Amino acid sequence: MPNPRRQRAAALTVTSALLALALTGCGEDTGDGDLTRQKLTWRECPAPSQAQGGGTAPSPLPGGGTWQCATMKAPLDWDDPEGDTIGLALIRARASGEAGRRIGSLVFNFGGPGGSGVTTLPAFAGDYANLRTRYDLVSFDPRGVGRSAPVECLDDARLDAYFQQDATPDDAAERAGLVRNTEEFNAACEKNSRKMLPHVRTTDAARDMDLMRQVLGDDELHYFGISYGTELGGVYAHLFPEKVGRAVFDAVVDPTQSPEQSALGQARGFQRALDNYAEHCVSQTEDCPVGDSAQDVKDRIARLLKDLDAEPLPGVFPRRLTQTAATGGIAQALYSQDFWEYLTEGLEQAYDGDGRVLMALSDALNGRGDNGEYSNITAANVAINCADDKPRYDPADVERKLPEFRAASGLFGDYLAWSLLSCTDWAVPGAADHPDVGAAGAPPILVVGNTGDPATPYEGARKMVRALGKGVGIELTYKGQGHGAYDSKNKCVRNAVDGYLLDGREPAAGTVCS
Structure with missing residues (x-):
């Protein structure tokens, strides 16, 4: 994730x-x-x-x-x-x-x-x-x-599968799968990089x-x-x-x-950026191609993500655009106003059944190159965060915090709340609360x-x-x-x-x- x-x-x-x-x-x-x-x-x-x-x-x-x-x-x-x-x-x-x-x-x-x-x-x-x-x-x-x-953690093929998982679980089986995948990722980090x-x-x-x-x-x-x-x-x-x-x-x-407060702040921050993107789209063009009003833009994105949870779209072959990948792609595009045009293009394509642009944006967030090989940005990101951050969260913690995260952002709340599991069973204790x-x-x-x-x-x-x-x-x-x-x-x-x-x-x- x-x-x-x-x-x-x-x-x-x-x-x-x-x-x-x-x-x-x-x-x-x-x-x-x-x-x-x-x-x-x-x-x-x-x-x-x-x-x-x-x-x-x-x-x-x-x-x-x-x-x-x-x-x-x-x-x-x-x-x-x-x-x-x-x-x-x-x-x-x-x-x-x-x-x-x-x-x-x-x-x-x-x-x-x-x-x-x-x-x-x-x-x-x-x-x-x-x-x-x-x-x-x-x-x-x-x-x-x-x-x-x-x-070093997972190899490229296993990372493809890892990033295809459902990172916003809706039931006990999906929660168990997310925990299992997180534990497997972290175990691979320990096996391959124990010394570092x-x-x-x-x-x-x-x-x-x-x-x-x-x-x-x-x-x-x-x-x-x-x-x-x-x-x-x-x-x-x-x-x-x-x-x-x-x-x-x-x-x-x-x-x-704390990591929880940071993730909650990001939920608010990405929601604010999405609000700004939607307002910009409808105010800067005669006909915003992804919605008739700012609220319509956000409503259509929410429906897209819900549909992707049930049925992913064709993405960068042979992978498919999942709900999680689309959420990551949208987040990636909100990092810079220069990327908003790619978000508009990606949403237009997705509404027509093509998930390639949103998946390319998601790949950028995850460090995946066009050749299918990954940089080690995700492995290093998790390793450094988990070595720094003392708190450890379990699914019960996330469940208790979900209402607050969802209030901060209906689109990004679940995504960022469940990211708190990243340090589950990490091999090294965290250094401090902040x-x-x-x-x-x-x-x-x-x-x-x-x-x-x-x-x-x-x-x-x-x-x-x-x-x-x-x-x-x-x-x-x-x-x-x-x-x-x-x-x-x-x-x-x-x-x-x-x-x-x-x-x-x-x-x-x-x-x-x-």
Whole structure:
């Protein structure tokens, strides 16, 4: 079952049938056991591995230059820093401006958890060209992800079957099937990745980033975190407040919430985004092709999903579009207003008996490529969430919570409520009820919330500002749609973020962009 609770990277990689994506690693250490002194060997990037999402090597940079990749060694277990090591895949684009104006490295995490930064940064580097004038743009595959000791669970054929299951059970037999499939997925993770599962917590990734900072030669970590990347950035700021440089958190995770509260917030957020999509469709065209009014659009979608529960449609051959796959496809399309046209096309086709576009959107959410092979984003997402999150839920818990989830969203409530079973019988205990991001003594961090964000609802930005501590978080509001604000290309947001990262100009707290 896909778990969209904190996914961002999937929204950035809508399959090549719809948009496109594009990269990863080699290195060496000093041989004396001090990993902070290792020297990275930067080479031209190879084509991405299947765990990273497959595809071709990244295209040359605008204006010349190539992407460079390396592998950094890090401790497998940060409690035993001189023990076994793992390799973390890094990618960079060198600063394009004058050498004397270079600030340092700007490290990106695009979220998930489970997204490959090595593939995502080149795919969207054009959005960050202005920042590259003064920074080396750097990203990485966090531990357990892509080429960085990836977590492995089910093989491709079994994942196809896993994502075809009914993830919104209606009776005892369907509930038992969902629990059984979840247990089989989690058992496969333990069997195939037993050594890694205890070491993929967000605190481990934050320590990796501080090692990265030192190996890259930076006195401070300049950082751009998106979605789950804001949680990772907050944990880093908590652990290393004196090492925080200029940092931006965009599409902000609420660090005060339990998994249940987070999923409930997403139910409200995706419902809000669906409402906005429906209103937009009927107001922007003379004849909205998927409904005569906003309510009609939503009613027809609800009927479609009910019909699919009884009889799936032909999808991407030989698979069929199930109710669960369609719900995931709709959720995927709501991550960005740029994807709304695909949602309209997918709904039109589905009403005519063709489920291919909605299934392609669902495949993007799940990390399935056009070749039928999966990245490891789902495996890593579950592994990191379950290592981080202490609460464990059973079907009885979900049943008790269903009325509240359904009140939040008739369309997404069941889907997100049942996703709480993801950590059933997980091999590793969760670390905490929620992350600690208190960062007293850290310099100002720019926290950007989007009022129309479905996946990390706007309210989380203010909660992050408060949790960081007095004088640390600077709140910036974007009145827009989609997951995140900077990639909306809104000039007000761009000017505020670029001015802060490039010149250290802090926008006034409470600034609103629209």
